Amino acid sequence: GTEVIPDDTMRAGWMGKFFASINVVAMCLQFGVIPKIMPRLEPRTLWRFMPVTMVAALSYLCTNGNPSLNLISGAFMLFKVMEFSIRRMLDEMVYVPLDFESRFLGKEIISVFGYRFGKSGMSLALSGLTSTFGDFGLQQLSCLTWGASCLWLSAAWNVSNRVLTRAVAKETYQAKMTKKGRVKK
Numbered sequence: 001g002t003e004v005i006p007d008d009t010m011r012a013g014w015m016g017k018f019f020a021s022i023n024v025v026a027m028c029l030q031f032g033v034i035p036k037i038m039p040r041l042e043p044r045t046l047w048r049f050m051p052v053t054m055v056a057a058l059s060y061l062c063t064n065g066n067p068s069l070n071l072i073s074g075a076f077m078l079f080k081v082m083e084f085s086i087r088r089m090l091d092e093m094v095y096v097p098l099d100f101e102s103r104f105l106g107k108e109i110i111s112v113f114g115y116r117f118g119k120s121g122m123s124l125a126l127s128g129l130t131s132t133f134g135d136f137g138l139q140q141l142s143c144l145t146w147g148a149s150c151l152w153l154s155a156a157w158n159v160s161n162r163v164l165t166r167a168v169a170k171e172t173y174q175a176k177m178t179k180k181g182r183v184k185k
Contacts, residue, residue: 003069022077026084034085043093044160050082051153058149061142072138075145097169122148 005011057075061067091110095103129144130136136144164172 005069018073018077022080022084025077026081029081029085030089034089042163042165043090044163044165046086046090047156047160047163048153050086051149051156053082054079054149055146055153058142058146062139062146064142065139067138067142072142094163097164097173 005014054075057078061071061075064071095106098106126144
């Protein structure tokens, strides 16, 4: 069932521990696990792993009529841990081979349109849905979130097809450096 933490002090303590846990798990993954597995994985695999994981977790929440605080916070923790430890690293890997202007412009466009407008747009959409249809229950919100994660999965799958494999990226880099005279043949 749904748990509530009515006391402000207890709720603040719970939130502090929750976000501290997210940071500790993300740090362990970022500095301990991911450096060991990245040499064995193509970046596109991780681009696909994140939304697949969220679709699976949110599918479980959608089937639960009244998801608990622990279930909902677990799905949110999963998302934030992947964002902090995997997605940010993958973002940088995408930008590295680009020239300075493309890297700078690409980061700015994605930051403004992708992140800020995405968050603002979702807030407006949820406000519009709430004002049109009334309040949503936890299961309905879980299903809306599941739908958004399915869209994310579709987009991530399509975009990840454009991410170069390690072998192709290395070959392209070496050709570029050879052309500039920085690498001996």
